[in-house]
Amino acid sequence: MTDHAVAKLHALVRIATASDRDWSRVDTDAFDRLHAELRTQFPLLHERLELTPVGSHGLLFHWRGVSSDRPVVLMAHLDVVPVDESAPWQHPAFSAEIVDGAIWGRGTLDDKGCVAAICEAVERLLAHDHVPAQDVWISFGCDEEVSGPTAPAAVAELVRRGVRPWLVLDEGGAVAHEAFPGVKRPVAAIGVAEKGTTSVELRVEGRGGHASTPARNGPTARLARAIVKLDRSPMAARLPDTTVDLMRTLAPHLPRPLRPVLGRADRIRPLLTRALTMAGAEAAAMARTTFAITTLEGSPALNVIASSATAGVNIRVMPGDTVADAIAHLRKAIDDDGIEITVVERGEASPVASLGPAFDLVTSLVAECFPEAVVTPYVQTGATDSRHFTRICDHVYRFVPFEMTAAQRQAIHSYDEHLGVDAFLAGIEWYRLLLQRLPS
Numbered sequence: 341m342t343d344h345a346v347a348k349l350h351a352l353v354r355i356a357t358a359s360d361r362d363w364s365r366v367d368t369d370a371f372d373r374l375h376a377e378l379r380t381q382f383p384l385l386h387e388r389l390e391l392t393p394v395g396s397h398g399l400l401f402h403w404r405g406v407s408s409d410r411p412v413v414l415m416a417h418l419d420v421v422p423v424d425e426s427a428p429w430q431h432p433a434f435s436a437e438i439v440d441g442a443i444w445g446r447g448t449l450d451d452k453g454c455v456a457a458i459c460e461a462v463e464r465l466l467a468h469d470h471v472p473a474q475d476v477w478i479s480f481g482c483d484e485e486v487s488g489p490t491a492p493a494a495v496a497e498l499v500r501r502g503v504r505p506w507l508v509l510d511e512g513g514a515v516a517h518e519a520f521p522g523v524k525r526p527v528a529a530i531g532v533a534e535k536g537t538t539s540v541e542l543r544v545e546g547r548g549g550h551a552s553t554p555a556r557n558g559p560t561a562r563l564a565r566a567i568v569k570l571d572r573s574p575m576a577a578r579l580p581d582t583t584v585d586l587m588r589t590l591a592p593h594l595p596r597p598l599r600p601v602l603g604r605a606d607r608i609r610p611l612l613t614r615a616l617t618m619a620g621a622e623a624a625a626m627a628r629t630t631f632a633i634t635t636l637e638g639s640p641a642l643n644v645i646a647s648s649a650t651a652g653v654n655i656r657v658m659p660g661d662t663v664a665d666a667i668a669h670l671r672k673a674i675d676d677d678g679i680e681i682t683v684v685e686r687g688e689a690s691p692v693a694s695l696g697p698a699f700d701l702v703t704s705l706v707a708e709c710f711p712e713a714v715v716t717p718y719v720q721t722g723a724t725d726s727r728h729f730t731r732i733c734d735h736v737y738r739f740v741p742f743e744m745t746a747a748q749r750q751a752i753h754s755y756d757e758h759l760g761v762d763a764f765l766a767g768i769e770w771y772r773l774l775l776q777r778l779p780s
Contacts, residue, residue, distance in 0.1 A: 345768055346443065346761055348381040349456040353436035353445040359419035361486045363396060371397040371482060374418055382459045384466040389478070392497060395490035397482035400497060403462065405472040405778070410506035412778060413477045413498075413733070414771070415726055416454035417484035417511070420447040427755035441761050448759035450752045451511050454740055455480060457764065461771035473778040477503065484725045487537065487685060491725035495732060505733040507698040509774075510726035512738020513718060515710050518746040521619065522594045528706045528713040530699075531720035531738030532582055534727055535629075536657035536689040538666060541650055542566060543680040548639075548647030559649040560638050566674035567633050567651055573673035575666070577617045577628040579609045580659055582692060582719050587612060589716040625721045629658045629666050652684075656721055659689040690727045690736070692719075698735040701777065709741065709770045741770035 355374045360366050375397065379386050390402040397418065405411075423433040423446055431437040431444040438444070447453070458478060465472075477498065481490045498505070513529030520527060544566075546559040579587075584605045591602035605612055616627040624630075635652035639645060655666045663686050671681065693699070695717075703715050726736050743763045751757040 343761070343765055345456065345460045345765065346438065348460060349443055349448070349453060349759075349764060350436040350438070351377050351381060352452045352456055353443065353447050354434055356423075356434045356446070357419050357482075358422045359483045359486045359488065360422075361488075363483075363488075368397065371418065375399070378459065382463050385459055385462050388466055389462075394479075394497060395482060395488070395493045398490035398494060399478075399480040400494050401478040403472060403476040403478070405474045405476060407473060407780070408475045410779065411475040411477060411503055412472075413479055413505045413508040413729065414458050415479045415481070415508065415510035415724075415729075416458060417451045417481040417725060418455060419482050419485050420450065420452070421485050421753050424755065429755045431756075433755075433757075438761065442758040443761060443764065444756070444758040446757055448757050449740075449742070449744070449748060450757070451484070453742060453759045453764055453767070454511055457741070457767040458771050460768045461775060464768075464772060465775055470776070472775055473780045474506065475503075476775065476778075477505070479725075481725045487687070487723065491728045495728050498732060503732070505729070506735065507701070508726055508729045508733045508736040509702065510724045510729075510736070510738050511740050512720050512722070512724055512726075514740045514749075515706075515713050515743040516746075516749065517743065520590055522598060523590055523714065525593055526710065526713045526743065527590070528710055528715045528739070529586075529718045530702060530706070530715065531724075532695070532699075532717040533659050533692040534690045534720040534723060534738060535659070536655075536663065536687040536727075537685065537723040538655040538657060538663050538683065538687050539685040540653045540655065540667070540670065541682045541684055542653060542674070543648060543650045543682065544678065545648050545680075546646070549645045551643040551645055554645055559646050562676065562678065563638075563649040563651055566676055566679055569675065570631055570653070570670065570673045571633070573669075574617075574631070575629045575661070575669050577613045577624075578658075578660070579605070579613045579616070579627060580719055582659075582717055583626055584609065586716045586718050590714060593714055625656065626719065629661045629669075630656045630721075631666075631670065632656075656723075657687070657689045659692060659719060661689065663688055687723065687727070690730050693730075693736050694734045696735065697779070699737065701774070701779070702737055702739065705770060705773055705777065706739070706741070709766065709773065710743070741767040
């Protein structure tokens with residue numbers, strides 16, 4: 341171990357706290373063990389901060405500051421997505437092995453790295469009897485990955501106490517290397533809004549029967565046709581104002597022939613919109629509401645024709661679009677009244693956060709700690725628990741102070757998730773400075 345903080349993250353990652361929409365299927369003992377490990381690894385935090393349990397296994401800490409006028413909320417989550425045991429992990433997903441200067445394992449990036457970094461920053465400040473200038477709340481959810489009720493419950497608790505945060509900071513953007521074609525410097529992307537997350541189920545019913553006597557146009561065929569139609573019919577692309585600002589920020593760091601083009605992003609939106617949609621999945625997701633087919637279910641046996649077939653569709657709703665817009669597009673694209681569409685989860689896009697002193701504090705610290713990075717706001721494509729906090733705070737930002745390569749970002753929710761040791765230690769320092777620099 342190169343630092344005692346690394347050993348603490350190692351201990352957290354080894355506990356498999358996978359969440360599930362059906363909480364009866366969750367290993368709650370694992371969350372209990374994680375809570376115990378947090379108490380062991382961060383004793384000062386637990387001794388000196390007030391702790392309010394939230395939901396099943398959520399934690400809400402209150403660190404009283406000199407003033408409560410501009411309270412700050414730091415967020416992360418304790419749960420992780422399940423591991424696909426068939427995926428080719430280089431190192432076991434919950435081994436937390438330290439190899440090649442990185443900590444490997446599920447949750448290192450999403451999101452126990454942030455949990456450990458926030459706790460360690462607080463622990464170090466408490467060891468020197470630091471009192472923050474403003475009240476600090478630390479909200480750790482336990483069901484973020486399944487859009488569970490813990491974050492809304494934490495918001496309700498803050499409302500009950502009359503807390504209206506000056507700043508909320510959750511996971512999201514990072515100091516991303518290889519983030520944009522042509523930009524050699526890392527990009528520190530700070531999410532000022534996030535797409536809404538909506539999930540729907542497509543279902544087709546039929547007679548089913550013996551596989552030796554198949555009839556044409558059965559449930560699976562009709563569902564497959566609907567999926568192909570949807571895949572070929574994306575929603576209209578457009579460039580939100582936040583993405584225009586991102587383009588103009590990146591313009592000076594592009595090859596010279598492209599600089600004047602991106603510098604006029606607000607005047608050539610149609611051209612840039614088309615370019616984004618052709619630049620790969622990550623870029624295209626910045627320009628439109630997206631539909632992803634995520635689950636499929638049909639016959640229970642190879643020799644049985646399905647009597648019903650279902651597909652799950654995960655929709656990420658762009659700010660400016662609504663869930664109703666997305667469902668209307670879905671119905672039009674599949675063009676089959678015999679397919680039942682059920683909304684399983686409904687989530688509108690978040691409002692775009694206001695900028696100002698809170699944003700300036702975050703960006704100045706990013707620039708100080710990561711001087712090579714280009715700092716820019718952006719619209720986040722993934723969902724976070726922070727979307728629930730927008731009802732009580734106008735300054736909700738999404739940023740993880742870790743450097744990440746493209747390969748690391750691809751490993752989130754996939755295999756070979758890992759966080760560089762140096763990146764983790766730099767993240768701890770960033771949180772420490774943030775807590776020290778809160779305005780009086």
